[in-house]
Amino acid sequence: MKICVLGAGVIGLTTAWCLAEAGHDVVIVDRHASTAKDASAANGGQLSYAFVAPLASPATLLKLPSLLLSPDSPMRIRAGLDPSLISWGARFLLACRPAAVRETIAAQLALAALSRGELARLTQTLCLSFGLRTAGKLVIYRSAGEFKAACRAVVASGEEDGQQILTAAECLALEPALRLEADKLAGGIFTASEQVGDCAAFCAALTVCLRQRSNVEWLLDTPIVGPVRSGGRLAAIDTGKGQVQADHFVLCMGAASGAFASACGFYLPIYPLKGYSITLTPTPDAHTIRHSVTDMERKLVFAPLARGGRAAIRVAGIADLESDTTLDAGRVDILRRASAELLGIDAAGDIEPWCGLRPMTPDSRPIIDWSPLDGLFINAGHGMLGWTLACGSARLAADTIERKRPGTESGAFALRRAA
Numbered sequence: 001m002k003i004c005v006l007g008a009g010v011i012g013l014t015t016a017w018c019l020a021e022a023g024h025d026v027v028i029v030d031r032h033a034s035t036a037k038d039a040s041a042a043n044g045g046q047l048s049y050a051f052v053a054p055l056a057s058p059a060t061l062l063k064l065p066s067l068l069l070s071p072d073s074p075m076r077i078r079a080g081l082d083p084s085l086i087s088w089g090a091r092f093l094l095a096c097r098p099a100a101v102r103e104t105i106a107a108q109l110a111l112a113a114l115s116r117g118e119l120a121r122l123t124q125t126l127c128l129s130f131g132l133r134t135a136g137k138l139v140i141y142r143s144a145g146e147f148k149a150a151c152r153a154v155v156a157s158g159e160e161d162g163q164q165i166l167t168a169a170e171c172l173a174l175e176p177a178l179r180l181e182a183d184k185l186a187g188g189i190f191t192a193s194e195q196v197g198d199c200a201a202f203c204a205a206l207t208v209c210l211r212q213r214s215n216v217e218w219l220l221d222t223p224i225v226g227p228v229r230s231g232g233r234l235a236a237i238d239t240g241k242g243q244v245q246a247d248h249f250v251l252c253m254g255a256a257s258g259a260f261a262s263a264c265g266f267y268l269p270i271y272p273l274k275g276y277s278i279t280l281t282p283t284p285d286a287h288t289i290r291h292s293v294t295d296m297e298r299k300l301v302f303a304p305l306a307r308g309g310r311a312a313i314r315v316a317g318i319a320d321l322e323s324d325t326t327l328d329a330g331r332v333d334i335l336r337r338a339s340a341e342l343l344g345i346d347a348a349g350d351i352e353p354w355c356g357l358r359p360m361t362p363d364s365r366p367i368i369d370w371s372p373l374d375g376l377f378i379n380a381g382h383g384m385l386g387w388t389l390a391c392g393s394a395r396l397a398a399d400t401i402e403r404k405r406p407g408t409e410s411g412a413f414a415l416r417r418a419a
């Protein structure tokens with residue numbers, strides 16, 4: 001079969017790999033001249049297999065007013081009265097129900113486990129080098145209430161073996177680089193098995209492997225303008241450089257997937273959630289973090305990455321519901337100040353500020369399913385966990401397209417559950 005993958009971020013590339021490996025002729029189309037230039041370019045670097053809680057939850061709902069009103073808040077809405085945000089927001093509120101949250105966590109944990117295995121397989125068979133490391137992850141809580149709730153969740157999940165509940169003093173002993181007074185901390189949860197890796201380096205290495213395959217064709221620097229429908233099916237796509245025909249198309253356009261779906265005649269609830277990162281390169285003698293750290297209250301992640309043989313720290317966070325991709329200096333400053341406060345790193349030099357649009361569904365679960373338009377499959381909407389979930393999602397997508405798995409229409413990642 002000839003299958004055209006729309007988008008060359010981490011989701012498009014991993015999907016293209018699984019399809020090419022299965023023997024299909026694959027065409028990869030992207031508007032940029034190289035791969036992974038949008039949300040996959042400089043994300044938080046955390047492979048978060050155990051912490052998969054969605055953004056929509058009863059706790060987020062309670063905190064929403066204060067989150068939206070404080071100028072330094074990690075969350076902001078700047079979209080005005082956008083009708084697509086209103087329908088997305090209504091679905092977000094429904095996804096905050098405890099039963100919906102439980103369902104999402106179970107589905108995401110299963111997909112994360114599949115992803116971990118698939119990433120290990122790819123890394124080994126293709127000898128990919130992208131700084132993959134089992135660094136362990138420490139989630140710190142400043143609020144006693146949030147910490148208690150997190151501890152209850154660990155106990156309820158029966159994961160006490162894999163996830164250790166730590167007192168404030170134990171957190172600081174585990175990660176002495178944290179510049180926090182013990183009395184400012186309620187406690188933490190440490191998961192030794194969590195990993196880190198540089199998503200852009202992974203995409204670059206996978207691109208090299210895809211380029212070596214004779215059944216993969218590239219159409220980079222090629223903007224997708226819209227669908228070409230014929231006889232009730234997607235027959236081709238219109239690009240700035242002519243039409244591309246294929247037997248099937250896979251929609252992996254990240255935050256732009258909703259607009260393409262709309263041009264195809266159906267609603268895909270994916271809204272952009274803009275986030276920021278900075279990358280710090282501490283001096284070789286600096287005393288810095290060894291594990292990846294998540295500051296739950298500030299919704300910021302700090303990941304120790306290895307880039308080109310040098311240690312670096314990726315600091316990422318912020319959740320602004322907007323589609324504009326310009327860097328806001330005030331938002332970058334939140335990350336800079338947090339690095340100085342939590343890690344004592346005075347980030348005055350080149351901090352490589354970056355922003356990207358997370359493709360968010362209301363319940364934070366990706367959509368991996370056939371679309372209502374014949375010939376178009378969807379693998380999009382991975383939100384805050386696209387790097388973590390990429391390899392498993394690609395496997396699920398390729399197997400479903402190849403009919404090795406039953407149809408996904410009633411499953412956890414079905415379009416119907418989200419739309």
Ligand SMILES: Cc1cc2nc3c(=O)[nH]c(=O)nc-3n(C[C@H](O)[C@H](O)[C@H](O)COP(=O)(O)OP(=O)(O)OC[C@H]3O[C@@H](n4cnc5c(N)ncnc54)[C@H](O)[C@@H]3O)c2cc1C
Nearest residue numbers: 007009011031038039040044046224254275385386387388
């Ligand atoms: C600040 C931040 C921190 C994050 N931290 C983490 C983390 O620590 N761990 C984790 O697991 N995830 C993290 N994520 C999430 C993760 O980065 C995303 O979920 C993931 O990169 C989405 O991949 P994607 O391939 O769907 O989208 P993208 O990488 O955005 O790829 C979409 C592709 O589609 C192409 N495209 C779009 N429109 C068109 C068009 N009209 N024509 C042609 N091509 C088009 C784009 O050029 C792009 O290459 C983070 C995200 C952000 C923003």
